[in-house]
Amino acid sequence: GENVEQHPSTLSVQEGDSAVIKCTYSDSASNYFPWYKQELGKRPQLIIDIRSNVGEKKDQRIAVTLNKTAKHFSLHITETQPEDSAVYFCAGDSNYQLIWGAGTKLIIKP
């Protein structure tokens, strides 16, 4: 079946530095790529999404880039803050369902 691979599984960065999480997908027909953030003990929440008709989307300190040719997309967080500590999930659509990556635990070091 179709899948989405996410790397790294754990990412530790110094507060104030940037963080990048990468995902690759297998279904060339995928057009919708959301990113969700799940803080410890809480429910996942959408932070940003991108559709295949754009290559990049920004929202304050968060940006997502999409390369449809290479079938990969990335989440970029700049000027990281303690509240960015969480597990981040990427997903891609395939056959009208979302296929999820395994998650990246982002640790912000003070």
Added chain:
Amino acid sequence: KAGVTQTPRYLIKTRGQQVTLSCSPISGHRSVSWYQQTPGQGLQFLFEYFSETQRNKGNFPGRFSGRQFSNSRSEMNVSTLELGDSALYLCASSPQTIYNEQFFGPGTRLTVL
């Protein structure tokens, strides 16, 4: 608006039993999706309901089933529980489709002994 709610929050069952989980979506949302979340596996899609009809189904055995009522509330049933079914079960609602933002409930933590 009130958020997505799920009941119960915690369940402990033994192998072979069955369980029913409930999800109340945000008012006005017609799409309800169910996910299984286990450590290191991310979210695995179980099924999606829209207007009382199962619109899509993931790769889970037939022991996993669900339904949706006219008020969009949804239930998920797992029969003949196995140890491997222990997980956090999340439901998510959206206005129409998976291409809208998914609003997640707090989840039901199922432990199978």
